[in-house]
Amino acid sequence: MTKYFLLITILFISCNNNFSEDDKINNLINKMSIEEKIGQMTQLTLGFLSSNDNQHDGLVKNIDTLKLIKAVQDYKVGSIFNSAGSAYSAEKWHGIINYIQLLTKENENKIPVLYGIDAIHGATYTKNSTLFPHNIGLAATRNIELIKSTAKATAREVRSSGIRWNFDPVLDVGREPLWPRFPETFGEDPYLVSTMGAAIVSSYESDGLKSKSSVASCIKHFTGYSVPKNGKDRTEAYISDVELWEYHILPFKKAIDSGASSIMINSGSVNGIPIHGSNYFLTEVLRNKLGFKGLIVTDWQDIIRLHTRHKIAETPKEAVRIAINAGIDMSMVPNEYSFYDLLLELVNEGKVTEDRINESVRKILKLKSNLGLFENPLVENLDSLKIDTNLHREIALNSARESITLLKNQNNILPISKDENILVIGPGSNSVASLCGSWSFTWQGNNENEYPKSYKTIIDALKNKSNNVISYTKKGFDNDINYKFHLKDKIDKIILCLGENAYAESPGVIDDLTLDINQILLAEKAIASNVPVILVLTQGRPRIINSIVDDIDGIILAYQPGSQGANAIADVLFGDYNPSGTLPFTYPRHTGDIMHYDYKFSSTIQQRKPSKITYNGYNPQWPFGFGLSYTNFHLDSIELSTKEITDGDSLIVFASVSNTGSIDGSKNIDLFISDEYASISPANKKLKSFTKVNLESGESTKISFLLTSEDFTYINDSGERILEKGTFIIEILNKKIKINLI
Incomplete structure (x- = not known):
């Protein structure tokens, strides 16, 4: 009987542990003071905690231990990020992060600091790391497995540096080439951005965040950041509701569905609305419609800029109130403590409720728990540093x-x-x-x-x-x-x-x-x-x-x-490698003629009859998807598994491709769909799938694409997918075939 009782007790404890993670976090929140909670919502840059206030001169700076102690033990900040000027060796990163975490152990609740970094194309702030092509180049590969490999290698090198939170991938759609963050995008097409972004999120997190080969992703910058009206960074964008949902929100939806742990918010505004101060975007869209349950963090100084730049808040305190009540969980302050002080005042005045604070703190603590920081806040015992290995260089x-x-x-x-x-x-x-x-x-x-x-x-x-x-x-x-x-x-x-x-x-x-x-x-x-x-x-x-x-x-x-x-x-x-890259954007011929491949039909009209006024329609230097090879490829045929589909159906597109040249080579193959007529003016064509074939000289192969009825939909101004009957055109390598949706 005693053995039976003992077994039941063990099983009860085991089951209880399986379901107790949220309870542990709630218990911790109940023990925390309001000051400690607000500290958790505060993020500082390491440069602010260094010996030199000039953070952007690229010079190495010493960490000021008194400033660090003040941040970690007096303000109990929840997150620190960045380097203090330039890259550190992995060993130095270990020393910095371990020192920070040891300081947290002297606090009453011993809550570890969540350290973040911008490892955009490799472990970019770790000396001697491997740097991969920027996203705009990766998009030209059309090779999802290769993109996953770069993400896995990045995660290993970042984690080997002792850092567990990466502010990546960038999911802004690159449709304004003047914009200085264009290289960080995957180009102008939302399907391409969505597919590659989701692959990176999955590669960062799929092994579980406690794995030594994983990092928490931070998808950014939600949303509409990449198309400022004047092409300049952190300025206003004006985007129709249809375009906003179909181009700019879609990649974030795909990444959220792939398990993204956190999200960073657009520093600019859309249609006059700063995103980081918008309850509609942060709560109604991001939380409710897209189902995002993770941590929402601002970009650099963006809460105070509701007052200083966007002019929607008359005071800094009002800026903090607007942002937190809109749904921000963590403020990248990052150079002072005003956010902490003002938010504390707002809670004491009843203008921000403690329940609202608890919502954000719960998400912050949950991410820390998922990363294993409560169990082991110190840099993990790594068998060997995985920095710039032969595999990563390859x-x-x-x-x-x-x-x-x-x-x-x-x-x-x-x-x-x-x-x-x-x-x-x-x-x-x-x-x-x-x-x-x-x-x-x-x-x-x-x-x-x-x-x-x-x-x-x-x-x-x-x-x-x-x-x-x-x-x-x-x-x-x-x-x-x-x-x-x-x-x-x-x-x-x-x-x-x-x-x-x-x-x-x-x-x-x-x-x-x-x-x-x-x-x-x-x-x-x-x-x-x-x-x-x-x-x-x-x-x-x-x-x-x-x-x-x-x-x-x-x-x-x-x-x-x-x-x-x-x-x-x-x-x-020198011909030791046959090029196969294809443009992930339309390369314009003129600086004042930026037209994307998925233009509307009216953009191609070249004459206004009966007048003699004419103009060039779509006339880029090189179109989206263009890319030559040292050999020649030919599309021999396109076949469909069915000529008609209906809602809920799928079809297979078969294509035969041959290398008709004299040397071996690879070819990226894009599949586009065009809608002849729709209730909303249809695009010229839309990318719906892609693949890569490797063919020896004279070799042929048959490839296939699986399409569903969803691929024939468009998104309306409410973010809903609409499927309409009619004739559609499937295009591969400039060859077309029609299919009817009935």
């Missing part, structure tokens, strides 16, 4: 290779023979920063001295493959000599490396997409030499080059390809 190389997009190859000027004499010129030729872009060991990423010696420039990589490479450029992007042109030796071809230096956020604001005039002048001098010119573009957004395109023999777009980018570029130029 993933970085493959992702950079697959991203590179061949835009022009006149008379098969590419690939280049290693026996030819090559002159390499241009500001991008001897710069690691232009290859890696923003969030690369510093916020801006433009400090060449911060990069590991193992990172190669384009010149380094080319010289490693050929003894016939000549260059006189100096290290760095902005060195004056890099804009000079000298032709002294016998040269067979010129490799001209142009594009952009690294930039992030507001410092990357430009007023014109046209490539810098000094670079255009350098290109014109190279063209005038009558030596064949091959243009290599390392840039995060499409810079206008229409004045030189016709006179350039070959053009490759490498985006911002990361730490293995130079090697990947050299592989493509």
Whole structure:
């Protein structure tokens, strides 16, 4: 009987433990003072807790232990993020984080700090880490498994650094190329953004947040951030309800369904409404319609900016009241304690209820619990640091290779023979920063001295493959000599490396997409030499080059390809790798003519009859999905499993593809659907699926796409999917076939 009673007791305790996580959190909340609760909602940057207030100079700063003690023990802040200027070694990160967590153990409730970081394309604030291509380049690969590999590698390196919360992925849809955060997006198509974003979230979190190979994701920036009316960062956007739901909210819905733990909010406003002060967006849409149950955090200083920038709050205290009552859980303050002080006043005045505070604190503590911080707040006992491993370098190389997009190859000027004499010129030729872009060991990423010696420039990589490479450029992007042109030796071809230096956020604001005039002048001098010119573009957004395109023999777009980018570029130029990247955006011909591939039919009308007024319709430099190869591919046929479908049905699209060229290669294949007529003016076409085929010379294969009736819907102004009967067109590699929805 005693044994029986003991067994029942053990089973009861076991079952109780399985269901007690929420109870433990509620019990902890009941023990916490209102001051400690508000501290949990406060997030500070490590730079504020350092010896130097100038946080953005890219210089390493010492941590001020007295400031840190004040933050952790006096204010009991819930989260700290960022580095204090530039990247640290993994070992230094361990020391910082362990010290912070040891300080929390001296507090009454011993609540650990949740440390966060912007690891946007690799462990970007850990020295000697692997940096992958920025998202805009990853989107050009159309390779979901490869994207998952980059995310897994990022998670391993971030977790190896002792950090468990990553402010990634970016799910803003890149439809305004002036916007300086365009490189962080997956391009202009919501399906592409949704698919890749969901893959990253799943890769970060699918092993469970307590796993040493996982991090908590933070999808951002909800919503409409990426299409500011003036193209400048953190400014206002004006978006119709239809476009808002179909383009900008959709990727967040997919990521939430994939298990995203947290979300960061748009720093700007949509239709005059700052998102971080909107009960409609944060509660009605995000919580109620999208079903998000995780942590909502602001971006940098965004609550106080309801007063200073958006002007919807007459005082800082009113800004705090608006944001918290709208649904914000944590404020990235991040440089002082006014949020804490003002929120405490608001609670004492009854303008924010303690129940509302408890809602946010519960979500913060829940994330900490899911990450295992209560069980083990210190840096985990890692068998070995997984920083820049051979596997990660291989993933970085493959992702950079697959991203590179061949835009022009006149008379098969590419690939280049290693026996030819090559002159390499241009500001991008001897710069690691232009290859890696923003969030690369510093916020801006433009400090060449911060990069590991193992990172190669384009010149380094080319010289490693050929003894016939000549260059006189100096290290760095902005060195004056890099804009000079000298032709002294016998040269067979010129490799001209142009594009952009690294930039992030507001410092990357430009007023014109046209490539810098000094670079255009350098290109014109190279063209005038009558030596064949091959243009290599390392840039995060499409810079206008229409004045030189016709006179350039070959053009490759490498985006911002990361730490293995130079090697990947050299592989493509010399033919050791056959390029397969396809544009994730429409590359405009003119800076004032930004039209996306999914335009409305009226945008193609070229003449206003009976007048003689005409204009160009869709006339980009290169369309969305464009990308050449060193071989040729042919779509032999398209077949459908059925000619008619109805609501709830699915169909299979079969396509036969052949490599008709003389060398092996890969081809990204996009599938589009067009609706001939709809109650809301239909798009020209919409991307609904994609895949990649690898074919040897002369080889053919049959591929298939599974489509459901949902793929034939559109989203209305309330976010509802609408399915209408009619004729639809399925398009693959410019071939079309019709299907009827009955």
